[in-house]
Amino acid sequence: MPELPEVETVVRTLEKQIRDEEILGVDVRYAKMIEGDAEEFAEALVHEHFRTFERRGKYLIFRMDHVTLVAHLRMEGKFYIMDDAEPLNRHMHVIFQLHNHKQLRYHDTRKFGRMCILPLEYDFTHYKNLGPEPLSDAFNADYMHQYIKNRKVPLKTLLLEQEFTAGIGNIYADEILAASHLRPGRSCARITRKDEENIVNNTKMILSAAIAAGGTTIRSYTSSLGVTGRFQLNCAVHTKKTCAICGSAIKVKTIGGRSSYYCPHCQK
DNA sequence: ACACTGACCTGCGAGC
DNA sequence: TGCTCGCAGGTCAGTG
Numbered sequence: 001m002p003e004l005p006e007v008e009t010v011v012r013t014l015e016k017q018i019r020d021e022e023i024l025g026v027d028v029r030y031a032k033m034i035e036g037d038a039e040e041f042a043e044a045l046v047h048e049h050f051r052t053f054e055r056r057g058k059y060l061i062f063r064m065d066h067v068t069l070v071a072h073l074r075m076e077g078k079f080y081i082m083d084d085a086e087p088l089n090r091h092m093h094v095i096f097q098l099h100n101h102k103q104l105r106y107h108d109t110r111k112f113g114r115m116c117i118l119p120l121e122y123d124f125t126h127y128k129n130l131g132p133e134p135l136s137d138a139f140n141a142d143y144m145h146q147y148i149k150n151r152k153v154p155l156k157t158l159l160l161e162q163e164f165t166a167g168i169g170n171i172y173a174d175e176i177l178a179a180s181h182l183r184p185g186r187s188c189a190r191i192t193r194k195d196e197e198n199i200v201n202n203t204k205m206i207l208s209a210a211i212a213a214g215g216t217t218i219r220s221y222t223s224s225l226g227v228t229g230r231f232q233l234n235c236a237v238h239t240k241k242t243c244a245i246c247g248s249a250i251k252v253k254t255i256g257g258r259s260s261y262y263c264p265h266c267q268k
Numbered sequence: 269a270c271a272c273t274g275a276c277c278t279g280c281g282a283g284c
Numbered sequence: 285t286g287c288t289c290g291c292a293g294g295t296c297a298g299t300g
Contacts, residue, residue, distance in 0.1 A: 003294095032276090058294075075293050076278085091278090110277045112294070128295090153271075162295080170293060257273075258293065273299080284287085 002073045004134065004167030005210035007058050010079060014060075014104075015053035017081050021098045022049050023064075030093035033108070035116035044117050045069065045096070056124040057133070057166030068118045071106070077113035080105045130166040134203050139165050141197045148188040148196075155191070155199070156184035157256035168203070171238045172210070174261050176202050178237040183267045184260040185253060237261040 002010065026042035028034055034041045048064035055061065062069040071077070080092075084101045094106040094115065106113065124130075131147075132138035147164055158164055159173040168176070177184050179202040182195060191199075237243070240250050243263035251264050 072294080074276095074295075108277090109279070110293090112277060114295090151270080157271090160294085256271095259291085271300085273297105275297085276295095278292100280291090282288105282290085284289105 002058065002075075002077070003169035003172050004055075004058060005172075005207055005214050007060060007073065007167070008055050008211050009214035010073070011053045011055045011060055014050075014062075014079060018050050018098065018104060019053070020049055020051065021102075022047060023096050023098065025097040027095040027097070028093070029088075029095070030111060033093045033106070033111065033113060033115060035114055041115070041117055054124075056127060057130045057162055058169070059124070059127070061124060063120060065120075067120055068122050069115065070118055071115045072113055073108070074110075074112035074114070076110050077106065077108040080107055129163050131161070131163045132165055134165045134167055134207055139200065139203070141193070141200050144196045144200055145193070152187045152189040154185045154255050155182055155188055156258070156260050158188050159199075159203075160256060160258070165203070167207070170258050170260075171235065172203075172206060174238040175206050175236055178262060178267060179206060181267050183262050183264075184255050186268075237263060 023045045024047075026045050028038040028042055031038040044067050045064065048066060048069075050062050050064065052063040053061075054063070058072060060071040060073070062071075082103055082105055084097065084103045086103075088095070088105075089107075091109045092105045092107050093111065093113075096104040098104060106115070132143065144164075148158065151158070153161075155177055156173055159168050159176060160170065174184065176199060180195065180198040182191065182199070236245075237250055238261050240261060242249055243266055246263065246265045248263050248265040250261050253260050253262070
């Protein structure tokens with residue numbers, strides 16, 4: 001379940017670990033992981049160096065010398081940096097050979113993650129119709145007000161729409177709505193201007209707190225644990241049994257096809 | 269244009 | 285104990 005804060009942590013951690021490292025070879029062990037031709041993917045990356053590290057929504061973006069490498073972890077994707085003498089397991093699907101017997105390994109139990117190659121100068125501003133970054137000034141109450149005009153989807157569904165804002169997943173969507181005292185099933189057509197401001201402000205607060213918390217794990221990073229970041233920091237409602245504020249039993253409801261946790265007392 | 273559903277995958281836990 | 289079944293969830297194609 002890596003969402004924006006986790007992806008940000010992974011990108012910053014990898015930057016520390018493999019910046020300017022050269023790829024000597026690429027072994028794609030599960031071809032469907034690659035969008036496009038897996039052999040061309042591998043060939044395009046040989047002798048390329050990891051130059052800069054960016055994130056757009058939940059996408060990891062590595063600018064190399066002549067191409068851009070893009071990766072999406074989906075639910076369970078993880079990068080590991082390991083010695084090439086370490087045995088591979090059956091969930092390691094893409095292996096990047098580096099110098100000094102080092103390897104960058106992509107691990108994904110459910111094989112949902114994807115990677116692809118794009119041109120070096122590719123502009124990700126409108127990639128896959130992604131909306132504004134939630135931590136940017138472009139994501140504000142005015143923008144939200146405009147966006148939800150003529151819409152009536154549940155707030156939970158709205159927050160998960162990457163076209164609305166890029167990077168929020170199931171866990172943080174629940175947390176943002178809990179902090180905003182709004183139920184996930186509430187229609188976006190039935191909220192006030194003040195609610196819009198609360199949602200925007202709480203989104204920024206919760207995501208930046210999560211990034212700050214994830215960032216602290218960089219120091220304790222060890223290759224055997226994978227480059228993951230700290231997941232699910234101090235959730236108020238997600239997967240909780242009782243509300244930390246009022247003690248009410250947390251309810252679970254499927255909204256937009258996803259389990260949504262909320263406090264029936266604190267959220268209206 | 270909008271809204272909703274199923275497919276993609278595998279591991280795990282509940283229930284029988 | 286061993287089996288089946290449903291669930292987990294990000295994204296996209298397909299349908300209404």
